[in-house]
Amino acid sequence: MPGMVRDLSLRVAAPAHTAAPPPRVLIVDDEPKNLVAMQAILEGEDRELVCANSGEEALRHLLHGDFALIILDVHMPGMDGFETAELIRQREQTRDTPILFITAAVRGEFAISRGYSLGAVDYLLRPLEPDVLRFKVGVFVDLYRKTAEIRSQAAELARAEMFLTGVLQGATEHAIAALDENGEVVVWNEGARRTYGHPHEFMAGRHFSVLFDEDTRTTLPGALLKHVDRAGRAEGEFWQSRVAGGSFVARITISKRDGAGGTGGGYVFIARDITGERQAEQARAELYQLREANAIKDEFLGLVSHELRTPLTMILGNAQALGARFRSLPPDVVEEALRDMTANARRLHSMVESMLLLSHLETGHDVESEPVLVQRLLPVIVEQFCEAYEGADIRLTIDPGLPPVEANPTYVTQIVSNLLSNAMKYGSKGSPIELVAMQGPDTVRVAVLDRGSGITEEEATRIFEPFMRLDRTQFQASGAGLGLTVCKRLVAALGGAIGARPRDGGGSEFAFTLRALEGAKAGTAAVLAGDTP
Numbered sequence: 443m444p445g446m447v448r449d450l451s452l453r454v455a456a457p458a459h460t461a462a463p464p465p466r467v468l469i470v471d472d473e474p475k476n477l478v479a480m481q482a483i484l485e486g487e488d489r490e491l492v493c494a495n496s497g498e499e500a501l502r503h504l505l506h507g508d509f510a511l512i513i514l515d516v517h518m519p520g521m522d523g524f525e526t527a528e529l530i531r532q533r534e535q536t537r538d539t540p541i542l543f544i545t546a547a548v549r550g551e552f553a554i555s556r557g558y559s560l561g562a563v564d565y566l567l568r569p570l571e572p573d574v575l576r577f578k579v580g581v582f583v584d585l586y587r588k589t590a591e592i593r594s595q596a597a598e599l600a601r602a603e604m605f606l607t608g609v610l611q612g613a614t615e616h617a618i619a620a621l622d623e624n625g626e627v628v629v630w631n632e633g634a635r636r637t638y639g640h641p642h643e644f645m646a647g648r649h650f651s652v653l654f655d656e657d658t659r660t661t662l663p664g665a666l667l668k669h670v671d672r673a674g675r676a677e678g679e680f681w682q683s684r685v686a687g688g689s690f691v692a693r694i695t696i697s698k699r700d701g702a703g704g705t706g707g708g709y710v711f712i713a714r715d716i717t718g719e720r721q722a723e724q725a726r727a728e729l730y731q732l733r734e735a736n737a738i739k740d741e742f743l744g745l746v747s748h749e750l751r752t753p754l755t756m757i758l759g760n761a762q763a764l765g766a767r768f769r770s771l772p773p774d775v776v777e778e779a780l781r782d783m784t785a786n787a788r789r790l791h792s793m794v795e796s797m798l799l800l801s802h803l804e805t806g807h808d809v810e811s812e813p814v815l816v817q818r819l820l821p822v823i824v825e826q827f828c829e830a831y832e833g834a835d836i837r838l839t840i841d842p843g844l845p846p847v848e849a850n851p852t853y854v855t856q857i858v859s860n861l862l863s864n865a866m867k868y869g870s871k872g873s874p875i876e877l878v879a880m881q882g883p884d885t886v887r888v889a890v891l892d893r894g895s896g897i898t899e900e901e902a903t904r905i906f907e908p909f910m911r912l913d914r915t916q917f918q919a920s921g922a923g924l925g926l927t928v929c930k931r932l933v934a935a936l937g938g939a940i941g942a943r944p945r946d947g948g949g950s951e952f953a954f955t956l957r958a959l960e961g962a963k964a965g966t967a968a969v970l971a972g973d974t975p
């Protein structure tokens with residue numbers, strides 16, 4: 443993938459280099475005084491000079507490391523400069539090392555042309571001009587250094603390209619694409635092929651909008667690129683489409699590619715299919731909810747078994763005592779034991795009934811509701827209640843013109859009866875119980891007021907919890923502590939609210955609301971129902 447590094451605007455850190463050794467220059471001459479003279483001329487910090495006084499010695503030096511330049515005296519006893527050059531050119535490693543021949547001017551044209559045929563890059567004649575020699579060698583030393591730099595940069599680029607290709611192709615979880623300035627795909631990685639199913643050949647040169655869901659394909663991709671042009675980056679979760687059909691949500695990041703180096707800019711598009719992630723999140727949330735519900739159920743079961751045990755133990759104890767000594771016990775003791783058993787059995791019965799009702803409400807059954815006229819229903823409830831509870835003194839007040847409510851008469855009867863029965867149990871014997879129905883905002887409010895021991899604001903928030911009984915009322919009346927819980931669930935099932943508060947002048951007030959029938963106006967209800975307001 444040529445040009446990938448530049449295209450993707452990524453830079454890969456090169457490994458830290460130790461400083462490169464200075465370029466070396468090999469000087470070959472059989473005359474020690476010539477060597478000394480040349481060394482004096484050419485010495486410099488940016489190079490290392492290596493001397494050899496024969497062709498053989500020169501070849502030995504060349505076996506160990508690179509040279510920027512070889513300065514070769516043509517006339518040497520034994521192996522002369524040309525022969526040495528010939529051997530140098532035969533070796534692969536030194537084939538391209540520049541050679542600068544030095545010869546006496548008297549040798550003339552022939553020597554010069556032979557030298558060039560052996561790959562000499564230049565020729566110098568004796569006597570040497572120090573400045574010319576220094577200048578020429580300087581050019582070669584520089585050239586060598588620059589070539590080495592370019593080579594190292596090329597190696598670095600090759601490494602970076604290998605790294606990037608590895609990252610691109612290895613990032614199989616991410617679809618990565620480089621887009622040109624028009625949004626057409628230039629680079630398409632393996633992750634993109636896996637995510638979208640399109641092979642590279644299909645996507646190359648195609649506009650990236652084909653990746654988007656049909657509904658958003660025509661407008662969204664263009665808008666995203668415009669946003670990137672303004673803000674440098676766009677991110678979000680968008681519906682995408684696959685070759686195999688079907689849409690999926692991907693988290694997408696698009697950023698600007700720099701246009702340095704004449705690439706013309708463009709965009710980097712990265713997408714990740716988050717379907718699995720979302721499913722896992724949802725499963726986690728569901729599991730959490732299940733655990734929570736389970737914990738609540740466990741706690742409730744613990745409470746229930748505890749509450750059931752007390753009356754059962756009493757019934758069992760009495761039954762055992764009666765069974766063992768029935769004939770020998772005085773009749774009043776037997777009578778009391780039987781009374782006790784009946785009261786506890788009633789309590790158990792009412793608890794089981796309440797729990798069955800609660801569990802029925804819990805399973806989310808749809809409540810059958812109908813238009814109900816509270817002004818009609820309440821007098822019936824009061825009548826039935828007074829028949830069951832001897833001595834109940836209930837004063838009923840109903841605001842005129844109440845609208846019909848959306849309710850279930852059985853539920854309303856149960857709620858009101860529970861509240862009245864509590865007012866009887868925890869109220870004051872001499873004072874009447876008040877039952878009031880009045881108009882609220884889109885509701886009808888029903889309240890039961892007594893002059894009993896009362897409740898505090900704080901207690902009012904607790905007593906609707908299952909099995910919550912106030913210590914101070916324990917001896918006033920028996921109970922299972924489920925009545926108000928049932929009331930709360932019933933009211934909630936009807937879409938209303940219930941609460942309690944201390945009553946001015948002592949005692950307590952329990953009230954709940956019922957939703958007025960939609961569209962019904964106060965005052966019209968009576969007419970609708972043929973009632974006298």
Ligand code: ADP
Nearest residue numbers: 864865868905911912915921922923924925926
């Ligand atoms: P139970 O009456 O069976 O104990 P409830 O759920 O009906 O169960 O009531 C829970 C508790 O709330 C009662 O035990 C009592 O302490 C308190 N309570 C209920 N109604 C009144 C009331 N009218 N006045 C004072 N306390 C009340």
